[in-house]
Amino acid sequence: MAVIGVLLAFVANGLSPRGLDLTRNYFPGARLSLPAPAAETNLTGSAAAGTNSPHEGLLARLRAQGLQPADSNQVAQFFHDPRRLQEEVIFIDARDEKQYQAGHIPGAYHFDRFRPEDYLANVVQVCLSAQQIVFYCGGGDCDDSEHAAVMLRDSLALARERVFVYGGGFDEWTANGLPIELGARNSGQLTNATRSAVSPGGSPATR
Amino acid sequence: MNATSSAGERRPWHMAALGARWLLGGLFIYLGLIKVFRAAEFLKYVREQLMVTDPFLSGLIAAVAPWLEVLYGLLLLTGIARNAAALIARWWLGIVFIFMGLHKALPHPEAFLKLVRQYDVVTNPFLLNSIGAALPWFEVYCGVLLLAGVAVRGAALNLAVMLVPFTLVVIQRALTIAAASGLPFCAVKFDCGCGGGEVFICHKVVENTVLLLLSAWVLSGAARQLCLRHSLFREKAPASV
Numbered sequence: 001m002a003v004i005g006v007l008l009a010f011v012a013n014g015l016s017p018r019g020l021d022l023t024r025n026y027f028p029g030a031r032l033s034l035p036a037p038a039a040e041t042n043l044t045g046s047a048a049a050g051t052n053s054p055h056e057g058l059l060a061r062l063r064a065q066g067l068q069p070a071d072s073n074q075v076a077q078f079f080h081d082p083r084r085l086q087e088e089v090i091f092i093d094a095r096d097e098k099q100y101q102a103g104h105i106p107g108a109y110h111f112d113r114f115r116p117e118d119y120l121a122n123v124v125q126v127c128l129s130a131q132q133i134v135f136y137c138g139g140g141d142c143d144d145s146e147h148a149a150v151m152l153r154d155s156l157a158l159a160r161e162r163v164f165v166y167g168g169g170f171d172e173w174t175a176n177g178l179p180i181e182l183g184a185r186n187s188g189q190l191t192n193a194t195r196s197a198v199s200p201g202g203s204p205a206t207r
Numbered sequence: 208m209n210a211t212s213s214a215g216e217r218r219p220w221h222m223a224a225l226g227a228r229w230l231l232g233g234l235f236i237y238l239g240l241i242k243v244f245r246a247a248e249f250l251k252y253v254r255e256q257l258m259v260t261d262p263f264l265s266g267l268i269a270a271v272a273p274w275l276e277v278l279y280g281l282l283l284l285t286g287i288a289r290n291a292a293a294l295i296a297r298w299w300l301g302i303v304f305i306f307m308g309l310h311k312a313l314p315h316p317e318a319f320l321k322l323v324r325q326y327d328v329v330t331n332p333f334l335l336n337s338i339g340a341a342l343p344w345f346e347v348y349c350g351v352l353l354l355a356g357v358a359v360r361g362a363a364l365n366l367a368v369m370l371v372p373f374t375l376v377v378i379q380r381a382l383t384i385a386a387a388s389g390l391p392f393c394a395v396k397f398d399c400g401c402g403g404g405e406v407f408i409c410h411k412v413v414e415n416t417v418l419l420l421l422s423a424w425v426l427s428g429a430a431r432q433l434c435l436r437h438s439l440f441r442e443k444a445p446a447s448v
Binding site: 001002005006008009010012013016018019020021022023024025026027096114141 | 313314318324325339341345
């Protein structure tokens with residue numbers, strides 16, 4: 001009975017339009033130590049605050065993958081860089097569709113690495129022509145930006161010095177009161193919303 | 208003489224079953240009252256995790272469901288309407304697993320995959336993907352069997368076999384988080400990938416204990432009413448619990 005159940009489960013996954021591809025490596029790159037639990041934003045209380053180790057762990061992880069970390073100052077500079085208007089500096093949001101629609105860095109392209117086939121057409125050309133590409137996701141324990149960066153960098157043979165990962169992510173961006181764009185890219189709906197207003201019901205698990 | 212001996216052999220089993228029933232009743236009352244005292248939190252859970260967006264319906268569920276849990280707990284404690292209670296246990300177990308399975312499988316199975324990966328138990332991509340792909344649907348499968356009353360004991364056994372190791376790895380992860388963050392164990396809150404979003408670990412352990420006890424109860428042969436086919440094979444009639 002259990003065997004039948006397992007077989008049916010695989011069939012259901014195969015039939016599901018959102019089913020997982022068993023042969024694909026969803027977490028490319030070398031096996032890396034996972035973020036220290038204290039770094040997780042989904043803990044209650046503030047015990048995780050005030051320690052540098054999660055940040056250092058993130059930096060070490062990014063460097064091990066040949067990715068350049070970008071802090072909030074650097075990201076703000078990229079955002080205000082006039083070259084952004086010519087798309088020589090671009091942002092890529094690696095969160096899921098719902099979170100992107102709820103708010104993203106203005107002008108950021110969307111790239112959900114779990115559904116690359118849906119987004120590659122939009123990002124390939126801009127990635128090839130951009131001088132600086134900044135990937136981000138939710139921040140905290142989210143590592144989708146890293147995986148998306150590795151995926152696009154390796155598949156498009158992008159130079160390493162052009163690829164940046166904003167570890168603080170969208171959480172830090174909104175916490176800093178920077179502008180966000182609602183809905184589709186270049187929708188023109190700009191606002192300075194707080195985090196709670198832009199991620200309704202957003203679970204860290206889905207970042 | 209034989210009857211006396213048989214009754215004597217059954218006594219420890221009956222005592223254990225009685226103890227389990229009382230424990231289950233107490234836990235249901237606890238779970239219900241916790242929701243009553245944390246009404247706003249439970250309402251948020253209904254809206255966000257159960258995805259009941261209609262304000263009236265979500266409010267109704269949040270107001271009524273906790274008291275139904277308390278009532279069910281009292282039924283178990285008193286032993287009233289035991290057959291009906293067993294049937295409710297089977298249906299409740301089925302609905303919970305169907306919901307939790309679908310919550311993981313749709314619409315973002317990759318979110319569940321990421322959570323499984325965080326346990327660091329499986330590193331091989333194919334194995335990891337297999338767990339992420341099959342486990343949610345397997346839970347749905349077991350839930351449907353329980354709800355329909357097909358191969359009931361087998362389905363309950365599957366759930367019990369899954370619940371024990373899952374609960375242990377969730378506790379282990381919570382202990383790691385508690386040690387790293389300095390939080391008390393019961394203050395640790397995280398998404399364990401169980402299908403209900405973020406939960407406090409102690410609450411999760413209570414919930415899993417309830418699910419395990421219910422599975423064991425159904426596995427013992429209870430809840431035979433309204434079954435399409437309780438057993439796929441012929442079996443002996445079980446002792447009444």
